Amino acid sequence: MSIEPPADAAAPQRNPKAPPPGERTTSHYEGCRGCGDVPGSLRVRSWVGDDGVSVISRFDVLEEHQGAPGLLHGGMLMTALDDALGTAYTQVTRSAVTARLETDFRRPVPVGSTLWLRSRVDALVGRKIYVSGEAHLGELDGEVAGTARALFLEVGVEHFLRHGRPEDLEALGASREVIEAARTAR
Numbered sequence: 001m002s003i004e005p006p007a008d009a010a011a012p013q014r015n016p017k018a019p020p021p022g023e024r025t026t027s028h029y030e031g032c033r034g035c036g037d038v039p040g041s042l043r044v045r046s047w048v049g050d051d052g053v054s055v056i057s058r059f060d061v062l063e064e065h066q067g068a069p070g071l072l073h074g075g076m077l078m079t080a081l082d083d084a085l086g087t088a089y090t091q092v093t094r095s096a097v098t099a100r101l102e103t104d105f106r107r108p109v110p111v112g113s114t115l116w117l118r119s120r121v122d123a124l125v126g127r128k129i130y131v132s133g134e135a136h137l138g139e140l141d142g143e144v145a146g147t148a149r150a151l152f153l154e155v156g157v158e159h160f161l162r163h164g165r166p167e168d169l170e171a172l173g174a175s176r177e178v179i180e181a182a183r184t185a186r
């Protein structure tokens with residue numbers, strides 16, 4: 001399925017409730033293995049870009065992220081890109097999930113390096129959010145190690161209530177009744 005935004009798609013507008021340029025974005029979920037502060041997380045950290053719409057993210061590549069000897073696993077790079085692109089859309093619109101993520105791996109990434117990612121929303125069409133980003137080696141204008149394009153689809157809170165594990169949702173403050181109602185709704 002294509003994820004090319006239509007040529008006449010509306011340009012994204014910054015959500016006035018989003019943090020200002022330069023400010024650190026908060027993790028969308030503390031348990032996230034991309035940006036949460038939990039064991040096994042890549043600990044991707046993000047800041048709002050100067051234009052107030054794009055997002056800059058940092059990913060420190062460690063031994064535990066290896067795929068080949070001394071080199072970053074491609075799936076880990078995809079996780080970092082998914083998280084960075086997901087953080088970019090939160091500057092513009094409500095909750096959404098990744099429907100499609102396309103990644104090009106352009107350069108091997110050595111363990112011990114830092115990747116700087118830049119992501120932005122390209123277009124919004126109904127529930128569809130078209131996002132793209134690049135991962136640069138060592139600095140923001142460093143060599144491009146990978147690029148990604150993604151389609152996110154807006155979902156309501158019922159998506160998480162319906163499909164998530166009750167114990168995790170309860171820990172976030174959702175009641176058993178609300179979770180049960182979302183699960184039994186058609």
Ligand SMILES: CCCCC/C=C\C/C=C\C/C=C\C/C=C\CCCC(=O)SCCNC(=O)CCNC(=O)[C@H](O)C(C)(C)COP(=O)(O)OP(=O)(O)OC[C@H]1O[C@@H](n2cnc3c(N)ncnc32)[C@H](O)[C@@H]1OP(=O)(O)O
Pocket residue numbers: 001002003028029034082083084085086087090095096097098099100128151153155157160161169172174
């Ligand atoms: C109280 C609890 C709350 C807790 C919430 C906490 C946190 C979460 C909140 C926000 C998240 C914030 C930031 C995100 C940050 C990091 C990124 C991580 C993101 C992820 O890691 S997220 C996990 C992986 N992700 C999934 O787990 C999705 C599984 N999946 C589905 O849940 C469904 O698949 C869904 C919902 C995606 C769509 O289902 P659906 O039924 O709503 O929509 P439908 O299928 O009808 O598609 C509608 C139109 O999109 C087109 N379309 C669909 N899929 C396409 C594709 N792949 N390629 C091209 N076009 C596609 C169709 O062709 C149609 O197009 P058209 O309208 O033109 O016909």
